Amino acid sequence: MDNKLMLMIPGPTPVPEPVLLAQAKHPIGHRSGDFGKIMAEVTENLKWLHQTQNDVLILASSGTGAMEAGIINFLSAGDRVLVGTNGKFGERWAEVAEAYGLTVETITVDWGKPLDPQAFADRLSADSDKSIKAVIVTHSETSTGVINDLQTINGHVKAHGALMMVDAVTSLGATSVPIDEWGLDVVASGSQKGYMIPPGLGFVAVSPKAWEAYKTATLPKYYLDLGKYRKDAAKNSTPFTPPVNLFYALQEALRLMKKEGLDNIFARHARLRAATRAAVVALNLPLYAPDDCASPAITAVMPQSVDAEQVRSVMRKKYDIALAGGQDALKGKIFRIGHLGFVSDRDVLTAIAALEATLIELGAEVTSGAGVAAAAKHLIG
Amino acid sequence: MDNKLMLMIPGPTPVPEPVLLAQAKHPIGHRSGDFGKIMAEVTENLKWLHQTQNDVLILASSGTGAMEAGIINFLSAGDRVLVGTNGKFGERWAEVAEAYGLTVETITVDWGKPLDPQAFADRLSADSDKSIKAVIVTHSETSTGVINDLQTINGHVKAHGALMMVDAVTSLGATSVPIDEWGLDVVASGSQKGYMIPPGLGFVAVSPKAWEAYKTATLPKYYLDLGKYRKDAAKNSTPFTPPVNLFYALQEALRLMKKEGLDNIFARHARLRAATRAAVVALNLPLYAPDDCASPAITAVMPQSVDAEQVRSVMRKKYDIALAGGQDALKGKIFRIGHLGFVSDRDVLTAIAALEATLIELGAEVTSGAGVAAAAKHLIG
Numbered sequence: 001m002d003n004k005l006m007l008m009i010p011g012p013t014p015v016p017e018p019v020l021l022a023q024a025k026h027p028i029g030h031r032s033g034d035f036g037k038i039m040a041e042v043t044e045n046l047k048w049l050h051q052t053q054n055d056v057l058i059l060a061s062s063g064t065g066a067m068e069a070g071i072i073n074f075l076s077a078g079d080r081v082l083v084g085t086n087g088k089f090g091e092r093w094a095e096v097a098e099a100y101g102l103t104v105e106t107i108t109v110d111w112g113k114p115l116d117p118q119a120f121a122d123r124l125s126a127d128s129d130k131s132i133k134a135v136i137v138t139h140s141e142t143s144t145g146v147i148n149d150l151q152t153i154n155g156h157v158k159a160h161g162a163l164m165m166v167d168a169v170t171s172l173g174a175t176s177v178p179i180d181e182w183g184l185d186v187v188a189s190g191s192q193k194g195y196m197i198p199p200g201l202g203f204v205a206v207s208p209k210a211w212e213a214y215k216t217a218t219l220p221k222y223y224l225d226l227g228k229y230r231k232d233a234a235k236n237s238t239p240f241t242p243p244v245n246l247f248y249a250l251q252e253a254l255r256l257m258k259k260e261g262l263d264n265i266f267a268r269h270a271r272l273r274a275a276t277r278a279a280v281v282a283l284n285l286p287l288y289a290p291d292d293c294a295s296p297a298i299t300a301v302m303p304q305s306v307d308a309e310q311v312r313s314v315m316r317k318k319y320d321i322a323l324a325g326g327q328d329a330l331k332g333k334i335f336r337i338g339h340l341g342f343v344s345d346r347d348v349l350t351a352i353a354a355l356e357a358t359l360i361e362l363g364a365e366v367t368s369g370a371g372v373a374a375a376a377k378h379l380i381g
Numbered sequence: 382m383d384n385k386l387m388l389m390i391p392g393p394t395p396v397p398e399p400v401l402l403a404q405a406k407h408p409i410g411h412r413s414g415d416f417g418k419i420m421a422e423v424t425e426n427l428k429w430l431h432q433t434q435n436d437v438l439i440l441a442s443s444g445t446g447a448m449e450a451g452i453i454n455f456l457s458a459g460d461r462v463l464v465g466t467n468g469k470f471g472e473r474w475a476e477v478a479e480a481y482g483l484t485v486e487t488i489t490v491d492w493g494k495p496l497d498p499q500a501f502a503d504r505l506s507a508d509s510d511k512s513i514k515a516v517i518v519t520h521s522e523t524s525t526g527v528i529n530d531l532q533t534i535n536g537h538v539k540a541h542g543a544l545m546m547v548d549a550v551t552s553l554g555a556t557s558v559p560i561d562e563w564g565l566d567v568v569a570s571g572s573q574k575g576y577m578i579p580p581g582l583g584f585v586a587v588s589p590k591a592w593e594a595y596k597t598a599t600l601p602k603y604y605l606d607l608g609k610y611r612k613d614a615a616k617n618s619t620p621f622t623p624p625v626n627l628f629y630a631l632q633e634a635l636r637l638m639k640k641e642g643l644d645n646i647f648a649r650h651a652r653l654r655a656a657t658r659a660a661v662v663a664l665n666l667p668l669y670a671p672d673d674c675a676s677p678a679i680t681a682v683m684p685q686s687v688d689a690e691q692v693r694s695v696m697r698k699k700y701d702i703a704l705a706g707g708q709d710a711l712k713g714k715i716f717r718i719g720h721l722g723f724v725s726d727r728d729v730l731t732a733i734a735a736l737e738a739t740l741i742e743l744g745a746e747v748t749s750g751a752g753v754a755a756a757a758k759h760l761i762g
Contacts, residue, residue, distance in 0.1 A: 005409060012408035012625055023626065024405030027393035027579045028386060029703050060581055062441050062621040065604040100601040192622060198408045200441055200581045200624030220481040220601065223446040240443040241573060243581030243624070244393055245404065322410045 009324040010298045012192040013341030023249040036236035045254035052179035057229040059202040063169040063190025066202025069224040070186040074213040077101040079133040084115040087141035114293035117152035124160040134163040140171035145289045145300035170297040174269040185210040196342040197249040269296035272339040275378035279352040282374035297340035306362045308335045319354035345379045390705040391679045393573040394722030404630040417617035426635035433560035438610040440583040444550040444571025447583025450605040451567040455594040458482040460514040465496040468522035495674035498533035505541040515544040520552035526670045526681035551678040555650040566591040577723040578630040650677035653720040656759035660733040663755035678721035687743040700735035726760045
């Protein structure tokens with residue numbers, strides 16, 4: 001059917017009706033007092049979501065733009081940075097750092113495996129002259145559904161003294177990212193993920209230590225110059241025209257998130273992950289990421305007896321459910337189920353029920369009802 | 382009254398209801414065939430609006446982000462650039478160029494006056510070794526309501542051979558910017574202006590000659606790397622997550638613009654400018670920009686007998702009409718009437734009628750009805 005699409009991809013994620021309607025309002029002037037009030041409210045609520053008193057700045061950009069800003073504002077050409085790469089996004093941050101002439105070293109493991117915190121400890125403790133200026137880690141690797149052990153890696157970074165820069169694009173709003181408790185310096189994210197709003201806004205949380213580094217950082221920047229955003233945010237304003245209607249959406253979505261509460265949001269994502277993974281196992285499909293590093297936002301599945309793209313095609317055409325495919329080397333080999341943002345228990349039951357029917361249609365050996373039964377176990381109670 | 386605000390500012394501009402409703406739709410996946418179809422349609426229609434066969438690329442950014450991309454993608458550190466500055470935005474492009482280590486020379490005139498094309502001719506003809514790589518001009522200076530003589534300046538640039546880079550943020554969609562006919566190399570704009578959609582999208586049109594320069598340009602870039610956008614646009618896709626809902630809005634707005642037709646759109650803006658300026662004169666208010674360089678998008682007024690900010694305040698509080706104030710040195714000295722984008726003859730009559738009443742309330746010597754009568758002369762026919 002037309003107009004009945006259900007998004008189970010890791011972004012854009014589903015958007016609640018009050019948020020969709022909020023952004024359908026007529027724009028107001030961004031230099032007005034009314035806009036200033038929205039800016040003040042969303043900034044306060046962003047700090048709540050980020051569990052921080054640090055600045056949380058809002059850019060008109062995708063998550064990549066936000067992460068690039070998070071990297072380039074605090075470094076100078078030639079600076080040595082350590083980048084963890086175990087998926088498409090980790091690799092992207094290494095590319096960004098290289099594009100700006102940083103001296104990039106990577107700690108790499110195969111896609112689908114988690115970064116090894118000990119490798120960071122070893123590399124950082126060997127850096128006796130403290131020439132490593134920043135460590136860049138993707139918290140939840142959207143391309144593989146692996147969540148990295150940010151807390152442990154961050155402990156090693158703290159011991160060393162480098163800046164800790166985090167891509168939290170698919171972890172923020174899905175699992176706890178306690179910025180102040182852990183002392184994370186730079187945390188970037190994007191609106192079309194845990195925030196439950198359409199794409200178009202990027203967010204960067206910046207610690208006082210990062211602002212110290214900003215003072216001497218010399219990489220060229222203007223549109224992504226976070227100092228400009230900080231200065232204007234202090235006046236509840238923005239240096240460049242903000243996407244006013246997406247701010248309406250953000251205001252409404254953050255109110256909804258506060259109503260649900262952080263603990264409930266994180267518990268819901270953990271529950272959806274458990275239910276999805278149990279169902280996938282019950283349907284005889286191999287999970288791509290191991291249990292102990294499974295992202296609460298995305299479950300990647302690497303089917304053997306059926307074709308991943310055929311699964312996506314039947315799910316899309318027959319049941320109007322969009323699943324994500326694999327990226328780069330994983331293209332055609334995995335499909336990814338997003339359970340991030342405005343996703344309910346019912347949505348997971350729905351997706352699993354449709355997945356079962358799809359697998360049977362494609363000739364896989366599946367016990368009808370087994371996936372739903374396995375998922376439900378995690379939801380009932 | 383609440384919820385009855387009328388925007389007469391140079392952006393965000395009013396948004397047609399079908400566009401507001403289009404962007405309230407649920408997002409779809411940006412890697413889907415359905416999104417590809419939208420991308421193909423809007424790209425074709427953007428070329429129509431830009432009167433070009435060049436690439437027209439779409440960024441998730443404000444107009445400043447688009448203009449920065451338009452500058453940095455085609456130059457290397459140390460390159461000599463000539464920037465015309467006669468307002469806030471011309472000055473901004475000089476700042477951007479300086480931030481990236483370009484060798485910036487400016488051709489400056491006072492705010493409120495137009496750039497002198499002969500000054501460009503002189504500077505360019507003196508550059509016998511062709512060391513000036515690009516000339517950067519703001520077509521319609523939003524801060525002053527002055528439109529610069531881009532065609533004549535461009536003629537001198539063509540004779541020299543430098544790249545012609547244009548900020549068309551408040552000219553595109555308000556007056557003809559015939560990119561192919563004139564041979565403009567880089568033309569940047571933003572969604573919240575003539576496009577009649579909310580802010581959040583930036584556009585850059587790039588000529589084959591600029592792409593040649595791209596090959597050897599070495600300024601660092603990633604999120605604003607237009608080569609990535611070009612590569613993916615060829616597959617009806619984007620390198621980074623696009624603001625899907627703003628694409629819905631863009632699709633709808635471009636359809637509305639095509640229905641009205643370029644000539645009608647430009648004639649409407651010329652008519653609104655004439656009506657607004659005639660009314661301002663009839664109300665004994667000094668126009669800030671001279672007639673022969675008046676922007677079709679914005680009319681700036683520098684009142685003497687009443688306070689500009691008081692005019693804005695009464696207009697806003699009593700008649701729910703938002704006018705823009707002055708920027709930087711003009712703060713408090715001028716008010717600006719936007720008549721750009723989704724603005725009708727009726728809107729100008731409305732704004733002028735309210736302005737008359739406001740001026741009388743503030744004790745100005747004004748003949749009630751004189752402004753409306755003067756405006757109407759340009760609208761009746």
